Amino acid sequence: MTLYLIRRLFQALLVMLAMSLIVFIGVYGIGDPVEILISPDADQAERARAVAALGLDLPLWQQYGVFLVRALQGDLGRSFVYNVPALQLILQRMPATLELAVGATVLAIVVGLPLGLYAGLKPDSIGGRSIMAGSILGFSLPSFWVGLMLIMVFAVQLGWLPSTGRGTTVEILGSRWSFLTRDGLAHMIMPAMNLALFKISLVIRLTRAGVREAMLMDYVKFARAKGLTNSRVIFVHVFKNILIPVVTVTGLEFGSTIAFSVVTESIFAWPGMGKLIIDSINVLDRPVIVAYLMMIVFMFIIINLVVDLTYTILDPRVRLESKAI
Amino acid sequence: MSAAAEPVTPEPVAPRVETPLRRFISQFMESRIAVGALVVFTIIVLLAVFAPWITPQNPYDLFQLDIMDGRMEPGTVGGAGFTYWLGTDDQGRDMLSGIIYGLRISLIVGAGSAFIAGIIGASLGMLAAYAGGKTDTVIMRLVDLQLSFPTILAALMILAFLGKGISNVVIALVIVEWAYYARTVRGSALVERRREYVEAAQCLALPTWRIIFVHLLPNCLPPLIVIGTIQVARAIALEATLSFLGLGVPITEPSLGLLIANGYEYMLSGKYWISFYPGIALLITIVSINLVGDHLRDVLNPRLQK
């Protein structure tokens, strides 16, 4: 198991290195921040001084070398715009994005699992068909438009929920969180719902497909032949089997949820990493873009690892293999 | 004893001629929803193609716009004498005309990128399956890398490097989409490659391109069609999202996504129609494509074939 972990971590390191190169070349190779960051009225000397201060006069490979050495020390550069370390900027915004993504994931499972279960058990009923139709809609609805409609209905027309921002936050362990206050929670409902929409549909489909497949398996029939009640068959025998794909996929989806919060945060003016990256792209604040991408890649690697470990807990067949390694 | 006394043969059943295409069409027709979705999608395409002849106004001809007609509610009769059925935007542009023109952009970008990505992805997938070895490994690693990264993020980054513009959006979409085709085609091609008829073709020393195009490709078509259909819908949605974020098409050629973004600021003051109707148009387009694609998957999936 330890060996397995070490090997995984080594792989992760390689991926990080490869990504850093791609990201660096992508961001630094194209576009010219000098045009944006330095006033066009500045004279030649001022420009040169600014370029040197930002390290933009070095050849690209040297810039990368400097970047890599600093990155290993936890320094991903200073934001051109805010003039604070990019990593610090990202980390400051991370709790907001994390709580949004976690909220959306919880919503997706709480809403999606029961609906998918029902649709899988009664695929031909009106309820089952409506759920499937709804999930197709959930896949098809452009999520930014849904966000706008949510604002229109619940904030503008009904006035039930606040439309933008995080509301009141509480500080715990040095970061600010919204979900612990009533006001913060009210601010979170719409963005989380918006972000969850796609995932709810995904969970519904996965669950339904899993249930339908499991119901045809011999072990379900055998469980019924043992005289178990229907609810025991469904909630123990079928459920435990569908939990594996559902957990795997929602887990793996967590990364893309964080990525997709870019859209949701823009609509609801949620001050997270996503909003920051959009703003940074618009002004070509390269260190922030790079730091954000490195952070996302890092998160992906962590998520993959956690999902794999969860998987081994859920599926005894995998557990045996990893023991053997 | 072994001599059969009076063998009774079963009554011969008249065989019905059933070509794969005919069976495919009849199976597709079984779902009323899918047929309905196809009809709706056809209408949308026709609307987009014939936009200049249908719309009451050319929304991008500034001479036809009247700023006095700005932000009019749906159903108002404007200065030009025709009714703004879906209202107007802040520049006095008829929303209905704007939406139909926007559909054009959205469909061109969506279908165009899906098509180009399809060709590139299918070729690379085929190459990976046929060449095998290192080529296969390199291509599939690229596919894995591409698929493990969220599409929205990849597209955002590419556009951040390239800048706005329809062609740049198409490039970004192609880059994030090709991997799906490559994976699908490689999968089916690998299965087909091991079939006897391919071996027979190789024994006959038929040229490789002939084996690929005449034998392998047709057999990879069903999954390719399904993926292609769904990718068109995804591309349209992604383009709309990018444009909404201000990184997609330029303001002079607004797609549905940009129309929605334009209405965002008026939303809070209750002028819902500027964002609402383009969204509905987008929704209907995507849903109809997805419904068709969903049913295609059921019909073309050999595992579900009875």
Place this chain on the structure above:
Amino acid sequence: MNTLEVQGLRTHFHTRAGVVKAVDDVSFSIAKGQVLGLVGESGSGKTVTGFSLIGLVDPPGRIVEGSIKFQGRELVGMPEEEMRQLRGNRIAMVFQDPMMTLNPVLRIDTQMIETVQAHDNSSREVARQRSRDALGMVGIPSPDERLMSYPHQFSGGMRQRVAIAIALLHRPDLIIADEPTTALDVTIQGQILAEVQKLAATTGTSLLWITHDLSVVAGLADDIAVMYAGRIVEQGDVGEVLDAPLHPYTSGLLGSVPSRNARGVPLRQIPGMTPSLLSLPKGCTFRARCFQAGEDCLQEPPMDEALPGRFVRCVRPLRATVPTA
């Protein structure tokens, strides 16, 4: 009183392509402690007959006609909850493929204890004790350790023993065994047959043994019923039927079994294929493949008692002479 009495059972599947008459007018009975071998090719309706008995026919199939009396109680139309209390309790079933019948993600103890607790209020400790005893009874070494295992840690033969142990937990009055040894090695098959025979003899359990393997029936069963295309075509004492079959199909089946005593003699085969249950030919369904079919076979043959205790569904039954090519 017979343990099981089946009269005129018809189980049909209403599919879009038409009605599949999987079981069509099947009657048989099993006395207490007796073993009935139900023999037929795949697709002849044996398995559906078994599932009909415990009320587990999957839609679109259902029992359309007939009566199943178990210890005098009518099972057809019995409320689901009453039926459930019988399943796994008084009537148990063992399935064909041991690799598929146990739930892969649940431990053996979970799958056994739940069976005990489905039918009485035993505590977990009592249920565990009984599970351990049942495992011991079917010859599984170190049952304590085995209870904590997952199915994938067992071989196929071991899994089938576990399944049999589960069937035995409540000392049922009837066990339906659907080709339980087909998927196993011959040596394992022999061991399991011997164990089952011993168990049936000591506990007075009746057995319905479904198989396509005549040699298994010959060694195990008291009576035999031969099924073809959803109907029983011949029925009687196992020795008598196998020595001198009356139905041409039974004779054909016997002729296609390789035997040591007939070395050098080419095996006979039954020409043609099992007819589709969707469009059965009129009259005798075996007509098209029968070497002695005639005009009169176009009439529906009734089930006749051709000899005392020997039932056959054929208008031209073979006389008590075995055809020897």
